[in-house]
Amino acid sequence: MKKQFLVLLITLFTTLEVYSQTAYVKFPQVAKQIDLMIEHNQSVANEHIKIMNQPNKSDSPEMKGLMDEWKTIEEANKIQIKTIFKDYGFLGYNEVGNESSYNFLQMVQHFDDDSTFQQQVLVEMKKHIDKINAKPIEFANLTDRVNLNQKKFQVYGTQLKLNEKGTTFEPKPVIDPQNLNKRRADIGLGTIEDAITIMNGHFAASLKK
Numbered sequence: 001m002k003k004q005f006l007v008l009l010i011t012l013f014t015t016l017e018v019y020s021q022t023a024y025v026k027f028p029q030v031a032k033q034i035d036l037m038i039e040h041n042q043s044v045a046n047e048h049i050k051i052m053n054q055p056n057k058s059d060s061p062e063m064k065g066l067m068d069e070w071k072t073i074e075e076a077n078k079i080q081i082k083t084i085f086k087d088y089g090f091l092g093y094n095e096v097g098n099e100s101s102y103n104f105l106q107m108v109q110h111f112d113d114d115s116t117f118q119q120q121v122l123v124e125m126k127k128h129i130d131k132i133n134a135k136p137i138e139f140a141n142l143t144d145r146v147n148l149n150q151k152k153f154q155v156y157g158t159q160l161k162l163n164e165k166g167t168t169f170e171p172k173p174v175i176d177p178q179n180l181n182k183r184r185a186d187i188g189l190g191t192i193e194d195a196i197t198i199m200n201g202h203f204a205a206s207l208k209k
Contacts, residue, residue: 027088031100034084034091037077038103041110044070074110081107082117090124092133105138115149122146136187148172156184157192160199166208169199 025031047066081104088095091104108121122142128134140156147154157171157180171192174180181191189195200207 025093025097025100026095027091028096030084030088030091031096033080034096034100034103034107037080038106040073041077041107044073077107078111078114081111085117085121090121090128090134092125092128092131094133101134102138105142109142109145112145112149115146118142118146118149137189140184140187140189144172156180156187156189157195158189160195162207166206168207169196169203171196 044066084091084104092101095101096104105121105125108118111117122139125134125139125142129136129139141158144154144156144158148159154172154174157174159172160169161172162168163170171180176183181193184190184192
């Protein structure tokens with residue numbers, strides 16, 4: 001569970017962007033429901049970061065309590081998100097607005113124990129990318145997540161991990177590493193070097209010297 005929590009935080013920080021909601025959306029109540037779910041997620045994640053950056057706190061009762069709370073939240077979110085997807089399909093900008101669409105995808109990425117569902121969302125998302133109703137960067141994030149959960153290599157290197165020495169972050173296995181930054185640039189991502197620098201900064205207290 002501790003590892004899953006770290007994966008969540010890495011996902012949040014490697015994909016965090018600021019969105020403004022579109023003026024009109026088809027399903028405003030669904031957007032509100034999604035935003036409330038992600039707000040709760042972020043609150044727990046922020047508490048985890050505070051504890052994680054304190055010495056000798058990784059196995060504390062506070063950490064265990066947060067992990068238990070996170071597990072409960074994730075199970076509830078999964079039920080809601082799968083029901084929403086079944087009822088409304090993929091939720092792009094037109095359906096719920098920019099921010100809520102992003103939040104929807106953030107939660108889908110967390111369901112690593114259900115890569116079949118993630119794949120279903122990814123297939124539908126591709127159709128919305130072609131209609132300019134979803135962001136290519138978010139498609140890259142979910143593509144890599146699905147690939148890793150299906151024991152394949154990443155395409156865009158969006159999913160990072162600590163190296164064996166615990167001194168820096170690095171991308172999980174990627175195809176054709178020599179052309180990674182070109183693929184990232186083509187879809188709107190910065191360089192992998194910049195992504196690593198950002199992650200190392202966010203989790204500096206957890207890195208070994």
